[in-house]
Amino acid sequence: MKKNTALYGVLTALAIILSYVEMLIPILVPIVGFKLGFSNIISVFLLYKKGIKPAFFVLLLRIIIINILFGSVSSFIFSICGGLASLLVMALLKGFNKFSSVGVSSAGGVVHNVVQILVATVYLTSKAVLAYLPVLIIVGVISGILIGIVSNLMFRIKV
């Protein structure tokens, strides 16, 4: 139990730092919700190494802290919905045992982006989203693949 607590603490801190670094990257595209999802590396890693509960709690903590520090109530709602949906879909796909972590991560990336923008639509009551869905889906897959590959490299670490 003590060993795990330290591990989760470190990974939460890492997830927070990754989120922050992502924020520093200038937004080259004027699209809402254009995220690279660096902190998903931690989610995927935890999902595979320790299971969905630790992954969920680290995700929750990371989202809460990042939004307290840098976000607003609305960004918190978008983040939590996107993150939660993404994690659930990844856990589901992992359960099928038919995909590798890269495939799972790419699906997670897409779900995160799509759910986030759907929530933003409802929240802002504007249907301006449909124009951005294709770009978000494609960006989501590509970033998901890259995140999956990086996570994969981390799997060698013994936890």
Added chain:
Amino acid sequence: MSRSERVKKLINDIILIIAILIVGTLFLIFKQKGDKVVITVDNVALGEYSLSENNKIQLEFSTIVIENGAVYVENTTCPDKICKTTGKISDKGEVIVCVPNKMIVEIKGSSADVMI
């Protein structure tokens, strides 16, 4: 995991990714052309214009041009200029947003909108 299991998973991955990309491009193909341009400033609708009529709308802080079935912001005094770099929009649902001036230029269609 044996080698063949790993290969099977990789193939499944590729199928999944291609499926997602196809869904993404389907959305791209089925984008509908819009016909109305609605300009809102600070949540107050300033006007509705037809996308098919060339027009130049002068606002306090920017000029909006409707030309050849597309809308774009020509000049603006706002600090970010993101509204200008957004470029031309022409599909239903697309928007040009100017956050400092709280301006939204949105393209709407007259056909029944599907509620999400």
